[in-house]
Amino acid sequence: MDEDTLTINWQGRYSLSDGTYFTTGDDIEIKLDYNHWIKTEVKHNRKDYYLKDYPQLEMEGLIARKP
Structure with missing residues (x-):
């Protein structure tokens, strides 16, 4: 994706x-600046x-992708 x-x-x-x-427990990658991806997890x-x-x-509004 x-x-x-x-x-x-x-x-x-x-x-x-x-x-x-994305729902609780899903991994997600978000882009916090120009070309820097951060992998984290979705919680509720x-x-x-x-x-x-x-x-x-x-x-x-965040730029994201599924890892």
């Missing part, structure tokens, strides 16, 4: 435009999904 922008789908999960979505706190290593970072 190529990189894509994360959006929230109808199920409340963060997804890529091809329908691939009973309110929303978040990134294990970056819990304060808003997921919607």
Whole structure:
């Protein structure tokens, strides 16, 4: 899968435009700067999904891909 922008789908999960979505326990790679990919894990706190290593970072709008 190529990189894509994360959006929230109808199920409340963060997804890529091809329908691939991320849920608790899924590995994800996010691009935090020009060409630097970070591998982390998706978690859920009973309110929303978040990134294990970056819990304060808003997921919607991030450039991401499935590892």
